[in-house]
Amino acid sequence: MMGGYAGKHLEVDLTDGSFKNVPLDEWAAKTFIGGQGYANWLLWKMTEPGTEPLGPDNLLIVSTGPITGLAGGTDRGDATFKSPLTGLWGNSQFGGFWCSELKFAGYDGIILRGMAENPVFLWVKDDETEVMDARHIWGKGVAETDQIIKEELKDPLVRVLCIGPAGENLCGEASLVQNAQHYAARTGGGAVMGSKNVKAIAVRGTKGMPPLADPDECFRISENDVKTKWSERSMHRRTYRWLKFGPQASHVERADHGIGIFKNFDEGDHPDVPSLGGPRQLRMCRVRDDSCTYCPVGCIHTSLVRSGPMKGSYASPKWDSTANIAQQTSMFDMNGMVYCNAICNDLGMDAEGVGNTVAWAMECYEKGILSREDLDGLDLTWGNVEAEAKLIWKICHREGVGDLLAGGFKHFLPEVGRGSEDFAMQSKGCGFGGYQPYAWHTFGMPYRWGVAYSVNDIGGHHNTASASAYWNNSLTYCSFATGLNDRKKLDLLNAATGYDLTYPEDWNRYGLRFILFARAYNIREGYGGVMPPSEADVLPKKAFKKFTYGAAEGEQMTVEDWLEGRLRWYKDHGCDERGVPTKDALRDLGLEFTIDEMEKAGAWGT
Amino acid sequence: MTNEVKIEILPWLSRALGKKSKVTLTERVRKGESLKSLLERIALKHDGFGAMIYDIERGSPYDTVVIFVNNQSISGDLKLKIKNGDRIIITPFYSGG
Numbered sequence: 277m278m279g280g281y282a283g284k285h286l287e288v289d290l291t292d293g294s295f296k297n298v299p300l301d302e303w304a305a306k307t308f309i310g311g312q313g314y315a316n317w318l319l320w321k322m323t324e325p326g327t328e329p330l331g332p333d334n335l336l337i338v339s340t341g342p343i344t345g346l347a348g349g350t351d352r353g354d355a356t357f358k359s360p361l362t363g364l365w366g367n368s369q370f371g372g373f374w375c376s377e378l379k380f381a382g383y384d385g386i387i388l389r390g391m392a393e394n395p396v397f398l399w400v401k402d403d404e405t406e407v408m409d410a411r412h413i414w415g416k417g418v419a420e421t422d423q424i425i426k427e428e429l430k431d432p433l434v435r436v437l438c439i440g441p442a443g444e445n446l447c448g449e450a451s452l453v454q455n456a457q458h459y460a461a462r463t464g465g466g467a468v469m470g471s472k473n474v475k476a477i478a479v480r481g482t483k484g485m486p487p488l489a490d491p492d493e494c495f496r497i498s499e500n501d502v503k504t505k506w507s508e509r510s511m512h513r514r515t516y517r518w519l520k521f522g523p524q525a526s527h528v529e530r531a532d533h534g535i536g537i538f539k540n541f542d543e544g545d546h547p548d549v550p551s552l553g554g555p556r557q558l559r560m561c562r563v564r565d566d567s568c569t570y571c572p573v574g575c576i577h578t579s580l581v582r583s584g585p586m587k588g589s590y591a592s593p594k595w596d597s598t599a600n601i602a603q604q605t606s607m608f609d610m611n612g613m614v615y616c617n618a619i620c621n622d623l624g625m626d627a628e629g630v631g632n633t634v635a636w637a638m639e640c641y642e643k644g645i646l647s648r649e650d651l652d653g654l655d656l657t658w659g660n661v662e663a664e665a666k667l668i669w670k671i672c673h674r675e676g677v678g679d680l681l682a683g684g685f686k687h688f689l690p691e692v693g694r695g696s697e698d699f700a701m702q703s704k705g706c707g708f709g710g711y712q713p714y715a716w717h718t719f720g721m722p723y724r725w726g727v728a729y730s731v732n733d734i735g736g737h738h739n740t741a742s743a744s745a746y747w748n749n750s751l752t753y754c755s756f757a758t759g760l761n762d763r764k765k766l767d768l769l770n771a772a773t774g775y776d777l778t779y780p781e782d783w784n785r786y787g788l789r790f791i792l793f794a795r796a797y798n799i800r801e802g803y804g805g806v807m808p809p810s811e812a813d814v815l816p817k818k819a820f821k822k823f824t825y826g827a828a829e830g831e832q833m834t835v836e837d838w839l840e841g842r843l844r845w846y847k848d849h850g851c852d853e854r855g856v857p858t859k860d861a862l863r864d865l866g867l868e869f870t871i872d873e874m875e876k877a878g879a880w881g882t
Numbered sequence: 883m884t885n886e887v888k889i890e891i892l893p894w895l896s897r898a899l900g901k902k903s904k905v906t907l908t909e910r911v912r913k914g915e916s917l918k919s920l921l922e923r924i925a926l927k928h929d930g931f932g933a934m935i936y937d938i939e940r941g942s943p944y945d946t947v948v949i950f951v952n953n954q955s956i957s958g959d960l961k962l963k964i965k966n967g968d969r970i971i972i973t974p975f976y977s978g979g
Contacts, residue, residue, distance in 0.1 A: 532894040718948040718975045722955045827893035829903040
């Protein structure tokens with residue numbers, strides 16, 4: 277048995293309420309590591325092509341990795357499923373306390389399949405599993421759900437992963453929520469859980485960390501990780517930034533960089549941006565700081581609206597979520613930002629995704645594509661906090677126009693049309709993150725962000741287009757934790773498991789394998805209905821605009837720039853010019869088992 | 883033949899040269915000159931460049947700086963030889979999520 281792994285997943289069939297242990301496949305663990313990588317292998321193996329995202333045959337796989345629970349920044353989990361938002365591989369990560377608790381209960385992950393007749397929640401306490409009635413908490417927000425479950429189970433140390441009303445209402449942007457403040461927000465995992473009538477998964481583990489191959493070395497690396505974070509050298513400043521302001525510092529920084537996302541990506545800079553930044557948040561409304569298990573960085577800064585009509589709203593805003601919900605909609609109001617963030621949080625909605633939808637709707641309203649009547653009487657002007665909050669509420673509850681918008685871009689753009697596709701800032705149905713497409717991706721990737729948005733396997737997200745991101749999500753390791761560089765992360769993995777993977781050779785090879793396996797899954801599923809991939813890996817027209825203001829003045833990513841970058845990404849990642857992995861690349865990476873299914877999907881032509 | 887390279891310094895690092903938006907420098911390079919030597923030369927010419935982008939004492943860029951040469955990320959490899967027509971992009975490191 278390899279170290280670090282608990283050695284089994286818990287598979288629950290909600291249709292008949294049965295559960296069984298699925299032993300860890302040692303070949304797959306060595307090949308796909310854990311978290312995102314291993315879960316994708318399970319999804320490939322355990323679902324048929326063409327699975328309905330919200331049907332009983334789809335799986336929701338929530339998993340840990342071999343180093344989960346071992347050091348600061350490793351209490352991370354991965355949610356993998358077929359996405360109702362995009363029709364592609366659905367994937368999102370979350371932090372908090374749940375993942376190490378699951379590991380300590382003796383599981384590497386939980387696989388949900390089927391569909392319960394009535395709302396239930398799952399209760400896992402070490403080796404005991406129970407499917408519990410959740411009819412009394414169905415419809416409640418995530419904070420109340422978390423609290424009720426802890427009270428019912430009479431244990432404040434129970435860790436809860438749940439959905440809010442957005443997930444129950446099968447919204448395409450619904451998220452999974454841990455401890456009411458850590459979100460696996462992207463691509464609609466909450467809707468998949470909601471489709472199975474599962475409100476929550478509560479976990480309590482008392483067994484501790486599974487045996488490690490070399491515990492002394494693991495301890496040494498973890499200790500060094502903490503020292504590095506607080507050293508006088510380079511990381512110190514970044515750690516201090518996270519601790520002092522959190523990702524909220526990015527509002528002013530991004531504007532200074534000229535890559536902010538103001539008014540539905542209209543400009544990259546704005547004079548009023550300091551009203552949203554981390555320093556103002558600190559002075560005005562910050563009430564509590566928090567971290568995930570063991571993490572010495574602590575980037576969670578909870579804010580409270582102290583006065584006015586939104587008084588009492590409480591949220592832990594981060595960068596992408598608040599950029600999309602505030603910068604995007606020209607809302608330069610700190611209280612409004614916290615308020616809208618709090619609504620998304622408690623209803624279990626991806627603030628990043630729904631922010632993109634609201635900003636698009638505002639531009640539609642400005643251009644006369646959507647009228648006030650279309651919007652149920654909302655005066656959806658830029659910066660109108662009340663109208664934005666009401667629209668988010670409607671989307672989460674599928675009320676009126678909210679029902680049209682709840683499915684996500686892929687579902688409502690064909691309905692609305694009239695040129696609104698040109699400024700729908702999304703790719704493959706998933707809204708962009710908080711970076712202008714023209715900006716250079718600086719996470720070691722020599723491409724513009726627009727290239728990353730277009731080729732990303734889950735759609736226009738800012739993560740998951742590089743080997744490093746896939747590695748972090750498979751290990752699982754937080755990209756904010758920053759203490760361990762890639763080589764050290766691999767050292768920690770080797771020490772935990774007994775593997776002998778090398779850097780950079782194996783690191784790069786595995787990274788490419790993770791990327792192409794996700795692409796292979798998407799192709800098997802018909803690439804969201806648009807084949808070949810190069811027809812779907814595209815951007816809206818607005819992504820190519822020329823900027824006119826401030827730090828971004830004169831900047832532009834031309835179509836030619838982007839096409840050149842995308843072709844380079846394809847070539848660098850073993851794909852042909854149509855974005856299809858070559859058979860040679862798949863064989864070289866040990867992914868030959870994907871070729872038949874891809875062939876059937878017409879990957880290389882008929 | 884004149885050997886020249888273009889160096890694009892993106893915001894906010896462009897403030898090192900007194901501008902809010904992107905600054906493009908055109909620099910002559912000697913045959914076989916390394917990236918390190920080029921960066922040092924610019925830092926000696928522009929105080930702001932030395933203060934915000936390239937640390938002459940340490941002999942390396944500051945940790946918040948990312949450099950691309952012809953669309954390839956340069957991670958500490960300052961020995962790289964610069965040649966006529968190379969496109970160098972200097973950008974701040976972005977992080978957040």
